[in-house]
Amino acid sequence: MLSFLEFYLEMMKFVLFKLESDLARDEADRLAAEDEEGVTRANAEDFANGGALAVLDVGANGAQAKEVKEAESKRSLMGEELHKVRELFRGLTFFISREVPSRRFALVINACGGRVATDYVPSNITHVVVDRPALPPGMKKHDQLEYVQPQYIFDCLNARLMLPVTGYRIGEELPPHVSPFSVSITNSAEDNAAVEQVKKDHPRIVGYVPARVHEIRKLINPSYSAVDPEGKVAHLEGEYSDEESHVAVPEMDMEDDVSLSGDELAEARRKPAWQEEEVTEEVQRPKLSAFKVKKQREMNLMNAPTNEVVARRRQALRKAQEKSRQTETSEARLQRKMSEVKRQEAATRKMQLQVARKKAARFYKMISGVVQGTAKKAATLEAKAKHIAEGKLHKTEDGKGLVNTRLEARRQRAEAKGKKLKERKAGNPYKKLPKWVQ
Structure with missing residues (x-):
């Protein structure tokens, strides 16, 4: 758990530094613009929003108007979510134990509306953050307090909801932590849009929806129902079919080119030596396959090149499939994967039934052979006895x-x-x- 937190702490350092740098740069640009125009602005952010609406009113085409409306809707959604986050820990007081990095956790708690206590006074505290299997020496446990592990703070922040403390108390096994950068935890519109954008940029880092996310979504919205509750497409999310495998692989630039060593070049230039293989048994083809091979040989089409019209039709079909896969949503992709799973299960059941039938026929043949062999042996012995008597x-x-x-x-x-x-x-x-x- 300590290494897990250290990773997030180091990551938050870079994120905060980048945000502060961007904020300082934007502030400097705004001040410079105010000095040049000689206009004082009480609120630069409100002015920017008003300027966008003014541009829309003065005269803009439909595309620009649509972009401005989308930006306004995203900004309003972001404002609503930001208000939820600011009120997340409102009315709660946390005491951070000494083994937990207090500065980072205090930043998250204060940003979400909570308070951080500096002294362990049970009457003024609601939650105690402890990162050890038992309480520190000298700290007495009180029934009215909740003693949680540090992951509880980040999971509540990612879900934007006060989660139940069951599973987060000290000494309990923590539920799996889910990254908000790879899956929409809250299933909200802005989170789904962000995950879709991440999926377009980095298709391989977007995984399936774990069971823990379904539990959190059920807490947020009791009427939520999972599309894939059993996680049957979990193993398919990381796999790609022949049509979409090349889409996930980025194109290589000149900077990505790596020179090969002498041994690697020699191995690449080496031509395989073909060896004649002797066939010791007769190949038994199915009747349909044998008929097709016979017809191809009669028409001299055994190794003939593909017709150009057929090749173009196949290429156009592959391009259309690739385009449809690139533009499909996560729900459509999930439905397609589920249908593939169902087809695969049906084929597996059919194959298992065929194997069971063959095994039953083989077993019946074996049993009947034993029974018939015993009967033949008895008949032979009776015939020998009769011939001896005669x-x-x-x-x-x-x-x-x-x-x-x-x-x-x-x-x-x-x-x-x-x-x-x-x-x-x-x-x-x-x-x-x-x-x-x-």
Whole structure:
């Protein structure tokens, strides 16, 4: 938690320094303009707003009027949100423990309308900010006070709402912290617009909406319902299809070019040595695929180049898809991802059903083979017993085998005549196997 806070503290230093520099520069420009024109202005910000409206009234085209109206609407929304933030901690008094950076937290608390107590007086305090698993030595716990961890302050600021202290008390496991720069926590219009702008500039840093954000939105608006409560598209947000993968990759300039070493150049220039591969089994194609290959060979289109009209049509289709993906909103993109997930789940269920059917057929074949084999063996034994009873078969001298009586008589007659009985060839056991095994 300490390293987490140090990162935000260092970041806030640069942000505050940049804001102060911009404010000083704007103030200097305003003072210089006042000296040149000789006009005193009581409120420079109100004058700037009035000047924009004056330009609109004097004579501006529709585009400029639309821009001014949009700026005014954004400014009014920003004013409303700023008023909410200024009243966030109104009426609350915080005591900051010594292990917490007091200056930064005091800045946030005072900016949000709260007060910071310098002494631990329980009668004048509502919240105690502690960054340790237990209270410091000498500090007694009181039931009327809320002992929270430092993350509670920043989460309330990001949500612009006094969140429940459950999960933020000392010794409790903190809920996941959500960055307001990558997802709209409050689901307000200005936050959604800011996230959309970030998505256009940096598409890969915009992630999915975590479950914690849905909880905060539910606290802000009880009628809120999540589009993807189970987070099924969480793993799809970072992935890109073939059509949109090249959109997320920025183009390289000359400054991004890096010289290659000698080994890398040699590896790039190396040509692969093709080796002949021997096919030891017959490739079994599906009937439809084999028919297509046969037709292509008959029409001499096996490796023919693509028709120019077809290539242009494909290129135009890809450009249209890319343009639609670039201009789609986050809701449309979420709906598209959800439909892709549903199609993938349907294909997975279909494949699982096919695999289950094949396994069931294989198991049935195995069981039926065992049953039929047992029946065949029993029938063979019964036939041998019948032939022994009829005298067609008899035991050998050692008693370990059976001899065909008729075949033995024929062999003896042939030997008496000085001839050799022609033996019958044994059956080929491989004929019972499939062709691709043969």
